Amino acid sequence: MELKEAEIGVPPLRRIVVGQETPPIRVAGNLPPELFDREAPAHDDTPIWVEESMRTEDLSIAYGGKVAVNQVSLEVNAGEVLALIGPSGCGKTTLLRSLNRLVELTPAARRTGRILLDDQDVDEFDATHLRSRVGMLFQQPNPFPMSIFDNVAYGLRERGSKRPRRKELEPIVVDALERAGLWDEVSSNLSHPALALSGGQQQRLCIARALAVSPEVLLLDEPCSALDPISTATIEETIVGLRDEVAIVIVTHNMQQAQRVADRVAFMYLGDMVECGPASRVFNAPQAERTAEYIGGGFG
Amino acid sequence: MKVRVPGRPGDRLASLRRTGPASAWSVGDRIGLGLAWIAGISLCVVAATIVGYMAWKGLQFLHLEMLTTSPEASMDQSQSGGFFDPIIGTLLLTVIGIAIAIPVGVGIAVWLTEYGRPAGLARAVESGIEIVAGTPSVVLAIFGLLVFQQTFMGLFSFTAEGGAVFGRSFITAGVMMSVVALPMVIGSTREALNAIPRHVREASYALGKDRASTIRRVLLPSARSGIATGATLGMGRIAGDTAIVVILLGASMTITPEGGFLGLFRGTGSTLTSYVYNNSPAGEGNAPEKAYAAAFVLLLVVLFLNFVVGLISKRSEPKWS
Amino acid sequence: MEAASLTDAPAAGGREDDRTDRRVELTLGALASAILLLIAGMVIFVLLKGMPSFTHNGLAWFGAGGSVDEQLMNIFNSPSDPDDYVYHLRAWPLLYGTALITGVAVAFSTVFSVLASIFVVEFAPRRLRQVIEPVVRLLAAVPSVIYGLIGILVVVPWVATHLISESSKESVAYVIQLDGTSILVGIFILVIMICPIMIAIIVDALRSVPDKWIHGARALGVNRWRAMRTVSLRAIRPAIVAAAVLATARALGEAIMLSMVAGSVGFAPNPLDGLTFFLEPARPLASTIVDNSEGLSVEPFGQTMYAFAAILLISSAFLSFAGWAARRSFSRYTLGDR
Numbered sequence: 020m021e022l023k024e025a026e027i028g029v030p031p032l033r034r035i036v037v038g039q040e041t042p043p044i045r046v047a048g049n050l051p052p053e054l055f056d057r058e059a060p061a062h063d064d065t066p067i068w069v070e071e072s073m074r075t076e077d078l079s080i081a082y083g084g085k086v087a088v089n090q091v092s093l094e095v096n097a098g099e100v101l102a103l104i105g106p107s108g109c110g111k112t113t114l115l116r117s118l119n120r121l122v123e124l125t126p127a128a129r130r131t132g133r134i135l136l137d138d139q140d141v142d143e144f145d146a147t148h149l150r151s152r153v154g155m156l157f158q159q160p161n162p163f164p165m166s167i168f169d170n171v172a173y174g175l176r177e178r179g180s181k182r183p184r185r186k187e188l189e190p191i192v193v194d195a196l197e198r199a200g201l202w203d204e205v206s207s208n209l210s211h212p213a214l215a216l217s218g219g220q221q222q223r224l225c226i227a228r229a230l231a232v233s234p235e236v237l238l239l240d241e242p243c244s245a246l247d248p249i250s251t252a253t254i255e256e257t258i259v260g261l262r263d264e265v266a267i268v269i270v271t272h273n274m275q276q277a278q279r280v281a282d283r284v285a286f287m288y289l290g291d292m293v294e295c296g297p298a299s300r301v302f303n304a305p306q307a308e309r310t311a312e313y314i315g316g317g318f319g
Numbered sequence: 320m321k322v323r324v325p326g327r328p329g330d331r332l333a334s335l336r337r338t339g340p341a342s343a344w345s346v347g348d349r350i351g352l353g354l355a356w357i358a359g360i361s362l363c364v365v366a367a368t369i370v371g372y373m374a375w376k377g378l379q380f381l382h383l384e385m386l387t388t389s390p391e392a393s394m395d396q397s398q399s400g401g402f403f404d405p406i407i408g409t410l411l412l413t414v415i416g417i418a419i420a421i422p423v424g425v426g427i428a429v430w431l432t433e434y435g436r437p438a439g440l441a442r443a444v445e446s447g448i449e450i451v452a453g454t455p456s457v458v459l460a461i462f463g464l465l466v467f468q469q470t471f472m473g474l475f476s477f478t479a480e481g482g483a484v485f486g487r488s489f490i491t492a493g494v495m496m497s498v499v500a501l502p503m504v505i506g507s508t509r510e511a512l513n514a515i516p517r518h519v520r521e522a523s524y525a526l527g528k529d530r531a532s533t534i535r536r537v538l539l540p541s542a543r544s545g546i547a548t549g550a551t552l553g554m555g556r557i558a559g560d561t562a563i564v565v566i567l568l569g570a571s572m573t574i575t576p577e578g579g580f581l582g583l584f585r586g587t588g589s590t591l592t593s594y595v596y597n598n599s600p601a602g603e604g605n606a607p608e609k610a611y612a613a614a615f616v617l618l619l620v621v622l623f624l625n626f627v628v629g630l631i632s633k634r635s636e637p638k639w640s
Numbered sequence: 641m642e643a644a645s646l647t648d649a650p651a652a653g654g655r656e657d658d659r660t661d662r663r664v665e666l667t668l669g670a671l672a673s674a675i676l677l678l679i680a681g682m683v684i685f686v687l688l689k690g691m692p693s694f695t696h697n698g699l700a701w702f703g704a705g706g707s708v709d710e711q712l713m714n715i716f717n718s719p720s721d722p723d724d725y726v727y728h729l730r731a732w733p734l735l736y737g738t739a740l741i742t743g744v745a746v747a748f749s750t751v752f753s754v755l756a757s758i759f760v761v762e763f764a765p766r767r768l769r770q771v772i773e774p775v776v777r778l779l780a781a782v783p784s785v786i787y788g789l790i791g792i793l794v795v796v797p798w799v800a801t802h803l804i805s806e807s808s809k810e811s812v813a814y815v816i817q818l819d820g821t822s823i824l825v826g827i828f829i830l831v832i833m834i835c836p837i838m839i840a841i842i843v844d845a846l847r848s849v850p851d852k853w854i855h856g857a858r859a860l861g862v863n864r865w866r867a868m869r870t871v872s873l874r875a876i877r878p879a880i881v882a883a884a885v886l887a888t889a890r891a892l893g894e895a896i897m898l899s900m901v902a903g904s905v906g907f908a909p910n911p912l913d914g915l916t917f918f919l920e921p922a923r924p925l926a927s928t929i930v931d932n933s934e935g936l937s938v939e940p941f942g943q944t945m946y947a948f949a950a951i952l953l954i955s956s957a958f959l960s961f962a963g964w965a966a967r968r969s970f971s972r973y974t975l976g977d978r
Contacts (some may be wrong), residue, residue, distance in 0.1 A: 121859055147343035151861025161852035163871060174860040177870055180345030232860060348865045352763065358752055359759030359772065365832055366775045369782065372790060423671060430668035440673065446964055447675040453886070453960025455893020457926045458953045461946065462682045464936060465689060483937070498678070531664040559783025561896040566933045592785045599789050601900040607793055614786050625781045629774070
């Protein structure tokens with residue numbers, strides 16, 4: 020990646036710097052560790068670069084009268100992982116699902132406030148088009164009952180009228196599988212039924228499937244909660260490795276996971292955004308009392 | 320300040336990835352959607368036409384005395400007689416049919432859900448029920464004729480002087496009608512019994528009741544609405560069946576009892592369905608007005624039964640949660 | 641939920657209760673087995689009764705040769721001496737008529753029902769959906785004689801006046817009279833009759849497709865129709881097959897309506913007649929039996945009718961069994977959360 024930057028003459032980018040005392044993390048894939056400047060002590064939490072991808076403005080969502088998300092304003096930036104944490108029922112999943120307007124599939128959901136993608140109000144374009152730019156991963160891996168190849172190629176085939184030929188799709192499928200960290204395990208037979216894979220592999224397949232359509236944002240709804248620890252570790256690696264390409268929002272109820280993976284953390288409680296900031300600050304020096312309580316394990 | 324993140328190696332294929340904010344619906348998709356709409360709307364239109372047309376024609380030709388006058392054999396069919404006998408015939412057949420189908424059907428359903436051993440037999444019976452459900456009523460009718468024309472079945476119908484058993488009567492038709500209604504009774508009863516959770520049975524056993532009395536005292540009363548649904552569906556099917564009537568009920572327009580005890584059951588007659596059939600251009604009579612009137616009454620009967628089914632299932636909301 | 645997995649009822653009351661239970665079980669079991677006896681009896685007796693017609697004609701029974709109605713007339717008028725019974729029959733026109741009407745009707749119904757089911761499940765406005773579902777149940781309950789009545793009093797005359805021109809009549813006048821009763825009307829009304837069954841099954845199947853697949857497809861930016869077509873329809877393929885099989889069994893057995901509107905002539909419509917092909921009458925096996933029901937007690941005519949019934953019985957038994965087996969395998973497919 021750095022090679023590319025040198026080629027096009029863009030000054031080398033540095034990672035968003037986080038404060039000291041962050042635990043060392045494992046480096047994903049074969050990306051050079053320099054990309055993750057976590058060891059470098061810096062007292063300035065101001066990010067070096069950030070590109071805003073999505074944001075919400077005073078977003079509120081209610082199901083049949085009961086408010087699930089209350090006036091939340093949040094930014095989702097490319098190049099970082101944003102973790103939404105909070106006890107169950109606090110509205111984090113609802114918030115996540117509103118970012119790709121998937122809440123609309125639930126009847127009786129009402130939304131006020133604005134959501135913007137690249138400074139455009141998402142209500143102004145087709146929800147279907149929005150979802151091809153904002154991808155999602157679900158708690159339960161949900162590969163379709165088709166072959167591995169067909170799963171990954173699905174999003175590309177079922178958009179628009181021209182059905183791409185297999186030759187055109189192959190490079191993209193292979194690329195997506197590589198980025199998802201699944202290529203080595205399935206390269207021998209892409210026609211294998213997807214449902215025959217293990218849980219962790221299925222989830223990585225879903226990542227590949229989501230990546231194949233080149234989303235700008237990737238929404239992850241507790242992607243590891245149904246998986247064993249080893250698969251979880253692999254997927255966390257993959258997520259961290261992806262953050263330079265896509266803006267990532269991950270909902271998790273596992274604080275250790277948030278610490279491992281996140282650059283920014285937003286803590287929600289009963290529909291309110293209580294606190295949002297760099298991971299190191301939220302975990303080590305939370306500003307709100309509630310946050311401190313939650314992180315200390317006071318409630319779950 | 321925005322700095323573009325450098326692209327991925329595969330971006331020369333970007334044209335495939337970004338289809339832009341163009342419409343997400345291709346031509347094929349739109350055609351499909353259109354066809355789905357057409358199918359849905361035409362379904363409604365057809366249903367409305369059938370019911371509406373029958374209502375219009377029926378009301379046009381239905382006079383109240385038709386419901387109480389017996390059919391008369393006369394030259395001017397359009398003026399004379401009504402269809403009182405056919406109405407009685409329909410009622411009689413339905414009652415006989417369901418009276419047989421309910422005990423037999425409930426018994427079989429109970430066996431399937433509560434006993435069901437050996438498993439191979441249970442599966443065979445299940446597929447047997449499906450086969451019976453799919454057998455055309457014509458075939459059931461002529462099988463019934465075959466059976467009831469045997470000499471030892473003579474008591475079920477009229478026996479001519481030469482010894483030939485007629486084989487056609489209300490009871491013979493009723494028996495075959497019960498076969499038609501049986502799968503529905505069995506199906507609904509099974510569903511109702513299966514919906515009763517295990518702990519209800521276990522509670523009864525824990526109180527010292529054996530299986531038979533558990534079934535009789537606890538399970539069947541709870542399955543009442545399921546049984547009623549199945550019975551009503553069965554009645555609808557019986558009331559609407561024509562083939563069995565044409566073949567197994569003899570050709571008399573009016574109810575003609577046979578002598579002796581149970582003469583009515585051994586006699587012949589007609590039902591609304593055979594009356595409609597006979598008065599249409601396909602049958603002997605040619606009184607379409609009466610056919611419309613009778614068909615309208617028949618439709619009302621069937622719709623009413625269907626409505627009752629809806630009521631029963633709505634009233635019995637799941638109580639087990 | 642089956643009895644075998646329940647804790648067996650304890651023999652709380654001792655030997656006596658055990659015996660009662662056993663008696664009840666045996667009685668009910670006998671009742672259940674009676675169904676199997678009924679089917680076996682039907683197959684055996686109908687086959688036995690119709691066998692002479694098959695044996696006297698051999699395989700040519702299924703072939704073509706001459707006018708079926710004439711042959712039936714000859715059989716009906718056969719001398720009463722059993723040695724002189726006339727059995728000669730070439731049933732092809734009837735078999736062909738049955739297959740033609742059933743096949744075309746099921747093909748149309750499958751397509752129509754799938755489309756209508758998609759409409760009901762996905763695209764119908766909520767109020768319309770609340771209306772359609774009872775409507776479908778209603779259509780399924782309407783007796784076939786009512787369909788036949790509307791057919792013969794409304795559709796057939798309409799076809800006779802608007803679709804049958806003098807020239808088309810003349811083109812086939814040497815073989816058959818065109819009066820409006822035709823396979824066109826028969827197929828049209830049959831489609832209306834069997835669609836509700838199929839729609840009910842397919843709608844149920846569509847609703848049972850796991851949400852996770854639908855949401856997964858929608859989250860990828862696939863529109864509603866595409867998601868429905870590529871995920872849902874694909875997943876319920878076995879259910880569509882089961883519905884089609886059941887509809888075929890129903891169509892095969894339809895006697896009354898087709899007897900009223902498809903013509904009472906044992907004629908084999910000729911595709912070479914072009915469009916007039918659809919205006920020609922036919923008479924499937926079931927209708928033939930109903931039309932000739934008075935002669936059932938007269939040998940050898942009765943035996944010939946029973947031969948027809950045997951064909952119907954075997955085919956519908958086979959179809960019902962296949963439909964049941966398909967539905968069982970389908971429910972295993974979705975129940976297991978693969």
